Amino acid sequence: MAFAFAVKEINENLNILSNVSLGFHILNSYYTAGMTYKATLNLLSTQKRFVTNFKCHHQSKLIALIGGCISEISANVAIISAIHKIPQFTYGSFLPVKSIRMQFPFLYQMVPNEANQHMGVVLLLQHFRWTWVGLLAVADDKGDQFLQTMVPMLSQNGICSAFIDRIPKRAYFDELIDLMIKHWVSYVIVSDKKVNALFVYGEPPSFQILRVLLFLAPFLSLPPLCKVWIITSHWDFASLSVQKIWDIQTFHGAISFTVHSKQPQGFQKFIQTIRPSWVKGDGFVQDFWEQAFSCSLKVYNGLGERKKVCTGEEKLESLSGILFEGKMTGHSYNVYNAVYTVAHALNKISSQHRSFRGSLKLQDVQPWQVHHILRRIAFNNSEGDTVSFDENGELVTSFDITNWLMFPNGSVVRVKVGRLEPQAPQGKQLAINDDQIVWHQSFNQMLPLSICNENCYPGYSRKKKEGEKFCCYDCAPCPEGMISHQKDANACVNCPEEQCPNKEQTKCIPKDVNYLSYKEDLGIILTILAISFCLITSLVLGIFMKYKDTPIVKANNRTLTYILLISLLLCFLCSLLFVGHPGKLICLLRQTAFGIIFSVALSSVLAKTITVVLAFMATKPGSGMRRWVGKRMADSIVLSSSLIQVGICTLWLSTSPPFPDFDMYSLDREIIVECNDGSAFMFYCVLGYMGSLAIVSFVVAFLARTLPDSFNEAKFITFSMLVFCTVWLSFVPTYLSTKGKYMVAVEVFSILSSSAGLLGCIFFPKCYIILLRPELNNRDQLIIRRK
Structure with missing residues (x-):
């Protein structure tokens, strides 16, 4: 119908081939090679006489061939047309031969290379995340070639073929039962519930055989196939007349790639004018009319079965869509454009001759002369679509993605839901509107899943x-x-x-930032403790300064007492350097200030202890130690011991100083903001030196604890050094086993507890006497205790 409509339009158009009429012959190949060759040779012989390779008439007519619908017919026609250099246009499919242009230089394909459709199917499967699909291919050479191409392509794009089954190319009805029995196992495999997407590769005869197999399935107690059928442009839902009452809802929701098409104006009106008597000798329309309406155009007077007589006025729109859609399909649109391509080529040849050589009779044009025009032809058809061919003789066009809707009353609706643009940039070839797609009823309008197993979700x-x-x-x-x-x-x-x-x-x-902050409970508690101890130390210092002239204060070197109290006050204050976000200056001061101040405190304790020992030894008759007892001796001990620690810290800061650092790896979910010690060796040297001072003080104080002195501090110093050493010996393993802010908290706690130990053990007993037992804080009591 599209063929006839295009010829009618051109013959009525004065702007194309004026004074020239196009005619056409439509010949049936019967899907066999023999009939295809015979039909093609008929076109090259005298009309109504079959004499091959001879021209037995004087009338010359320029011929172009359009066909066939399936690749085998196109190839058989091309073998003969190539010999005579006759232009041939295929509107269905053609064998994807690499050297097709060399073998068939006069062939023009109205369908782009099927590799574009294969790529489109892959993009479609990726779009819907279908990775477990079934492949159904026609059982011939073209099906073999399809599988050899498609299976690796799917695998390379992350898609697996769950199974591969072959569809018979064609079969006679008496073979169908045997065929169904052979395909019993295959049918069970195809019905796998995990596989909801079926990619079918075949041509109209294969579809008709598939419909027969699906029709027979219920009689063999086989389950219905509720799948998403994905098909290429080669496929067409064409039915035999015997199949017109068969249910086709199995294919409801199918998705196909069809060559982009439109509905030319006037085609619907043209269809409505079709009648059995439309053209004399047109057996196709008459055969179709009888089979579609189940009537006869002839009146039988014999004894045979009498059929209903066709009136010739039956309405085509009353037929089911599967039998007669009444719209220009993709294949029809290809034929329509092929006719116009030939007309435009002839028109251009005629125009060129009129411009340069005068009028030309198209009867004198040889077929081979048309090709140099066809190869470069480009025009817009009546619907505004551009028609042109690439260097391989393939139509340059896009594909419509069509959603097929099959209704119980037999009507068929094609809905364009997307487009495939093979020439578009990578990633933009496929455009599809998911919301427009209607799926098979079994999916309840939910996107079907076609995967081997459930998806692995994030995590x-x-x-x-x-x-x-x-x-x-x-x-x-x-x-x-x-x-x-x-x-x-x-x-x-x-x-x-x-x-x-x-x-x-x-x-x-x-990650959360991890450091000992003033805003968190631990930081607040340690800060309150440090400030509280600072206040207590200040109070003790004030008491000692107020009662500086009392015997208990004067007895143990007031200067050393003040130095010790001030250094303890600074120790409590330096613990605040460890709380808060560490900066560059803070990191430089933290350990060094703590080490130097603590060394001053320990040096003061050591000086106090040595002073007690020397004072006792100097009281013995004839002792030479009297000259060593005095303020200068104590000051030199404090100064020299402290300067050693200052030297260690100076060396540390000059070689590998501490610096702010971020530890990304120690804790899984937190970034530790810390002060990197720079040199761990120097850090432990600082601790080690303080430890050595504490040990010496402890030993000396322990030895001097029994000396007969009324205000002997050796006992208190011994206990304070015992507390100090216990704290810092437990500090090392605890410090090494913790991370982040807790490591800092351990050090702060050690500073506070050891400083508090010195403060409590050495000064609280004296404060008790000064404030609560003042009667013991006098010279007479001192003399009595000495006696």
Whole structure:
């Protein structure tokens, strides 16, 4: 009908081939090679006489061929047309031969290379995330070639073929039962519930055979196929007349790639004028009319079965869509454009001759002369679509993605839901509107799943199943510290250094900053303790300064007492350097200030202890130690002991000073903001020197604890040094076993507790006597105790 309509339009158009009429012959190939060759040779012989390779008439007519619908017919026609250099236009499909342009230089394909459709199907499957699909291919050479191309292509794009089954090319009705029995096992495989997407590769005869197999399935107690059928432009839902009452809702929701088409104006009106008597000798329309309406155009007077007589006025629109759609389909649009391509080529040849050589009779034009025009032809058809061919003689066009709707009353509706543009940039070839697609009723209008197993959701990664295709996998949870943020991730990934996985391990979130802050409970408690001890120390210092002339204060070197109290006050204050966000200056001061101040305090304690020992030894008759007793001796001990620690800290700061640092790895979910010691060796040298001072003080005080002195501090110093050493010996393993703010808190606690130990053990007993037992704080009491 599209062929006839195009010829009618051109003959009535004065702007194309004026004074020239196009005619046409339509010949049936019967899907056999013999009839195809015979039909083609008929066109090259005298009309109504079959004499091949001879021209037995004087009338010359220029011939172009359009056909056939399937690749085999096109190839058979091309073998003969190539010999005579006759232009041939295929509107269905053609064998994808690499050297097709060399073998058939006069062939023009109204359908682009099917590789474009294969690519489109892959993009479609990826779009819907269908990775477990079935392949049905026609059982011939073209089907073999399709599978050899498609299976690796699917695999390269992350899609697996769940199964591969072959559709018979064609069969006679008496073979169908045997065929169905042979395909029983295949049918069960195809009905696999996991496989909801079927990619079918075939041509109209294969579809008719498939319909027969589906029709017979219920009689063999086989389940219905509720699938998404994905088909290429070669396929056409054409039915035999015997199939017109068969249910076709199995294919409801099918998706096909069809060559972009439109509905030319006037075509619907043209269709409505068709009658059995439309053209004399047109057996196609008459045969169709009888089979479609189940009537006869002839009146039978014999004894045979009498059929209903056709009136010739039956309405085509009353027929089911599967039998007669009444619209220009993709194949019809290709034929329509092929006719116009020939007309425009002839028109251009005629125009060129009129411009340069006068009028030309088209009867004198040889077929081979048309090709140099056809290869470069480009025009807009009546609907505004551009028609042109590439260097391979293939139509340059796009594909419509069509959703097929099959209704119980037999009507068929094609809905364009997307487009495939093979020439578009990578990633933009496929455009599809998911909301417009109507799926098979069994899916309840939900997007069908076609996967081997359930998706691996974020937080999990795919784990290969041994002995199975890569699309079949187990889901393994991501290891600790890793995430996957998409479905079916091949592997879990690590977060950036500054981020960590969330609880579900589906995304990376910023790590919390970890340092001992003034805003948190631990920091607040340590700060309150440090300030409280500072106040207590200040109070003790004030008491000693107020009662500086009392015997108990004068007895143990007031200067050393003041130095010790001030150094303890500074120790409590320096603990505040460890609380808060560490900066560059803070990091330089933290350990060095703590080490020097503590060394001054310990040096003062050591000087006090040595002073007690020397004072006792100097009281013995004839002792030479009297000259060593005095303020100068104590000051030199404090100064020399402190300067050694100052030297160690100076060396530390000049070689490898502490600096602010970020520890990304010690804690999984936190970034530790810390002061890097720079040199751990120097840090432990500072601690070691303080430890040595404490040990010497402890030993000397322990030896002097029994000396007969009324205000002997040796006992208190011994106990204070015991507390000090206990605290710092337990500090080292605790410090090394903790991370982040708790490591800092351990050091702050050690500073506070050891300083508080010195303060409490040495000064609280004296404060008790000064404030609560003043009667003991006098010279007479001192003399009595000495006696």
